[in-house]
Amino acid sequence: MPELPDVEVFRKYLQSTSLKRRVRDVRTTREELYRDHGRDDVVKALKGSRLEDTRRHGKNLFVKLSGGEWLLLHFGMSGFLKSYRKPAEEPPHQRLVMALDDGSNLAYDSQRLLGTVSVVESPEEYAKRKELGPDALSDRMSAERFAELLAGSRATVKSALMDQGRIAGLGNVYTDETLFQAGIHPRRRASELSGEELEEMYRTMTRVLRKAIDFGAEASNAPRSWLLPRREEGAECPGCGGSIERTTISGRATYFCARCQPP
């Protein structure tokens, strides 16, 4: 689930449910999520802090704490946030629960535990340390920057777009969607794309991501013209009525239409 649009939806959700609230208590399960520091450091930083502000870089969500540090939430393949008041509303695999001073709870749920919870100095420091590229929707990104970042890659355009060190935010699903809507075959080499193709791909990417945020990054709410709800081998291509194919690129399931996206 969590690529840039999903994480942006989570950010807005946290902003509307839990901002300016103070953390009264913290419950955690499972050590696996605390890869950077120990779990104790995260709990210590959270307890008694107010949630002051939110930021997002690529797939990373940052929450500013009143102590000055930032909570980092990365959602891996299966994470999400849930705010609730009654125990009956608890999500099924909550791994970190903050009890807030208005009686609500903010839970980080991650079935597959591939995410990360940490405390960092700042979003900028973290992005630099992890060597993340510019966020796909930030104002530091542009058609020119996008073209430069991709032209330097010998990889397939699919892997280059998913490389967080080039552009932060695209994952498997929205990479396929961007390539589909731009009419570019996922196995083409990034460095072989023309200037026009790169520009078209950039425009398509920003349009896709913004639109996905608008519909809540919910596949069932995606426009019928999108690939997103048809990620299935043999599904009907919404563009030409042909057949959606499945292949594997860099170990990831890749869906595309060979007619709309010629090699």
Add this chain to the structure above:
DNA sequence: TTCCATGTTCCGCA
């Protein structure tokens, strides 16, 4: 039972 999943990191190879 086996395969697969929207992410990241590590390792081997060219």
Add this chain to the structure above:
DNA sequence: TTGCGGAACATGGA
């Protein structure tokens, strides 16, 4: 030396 592709990671649903 560097960049790329595949496996591993942990869990559970189809």
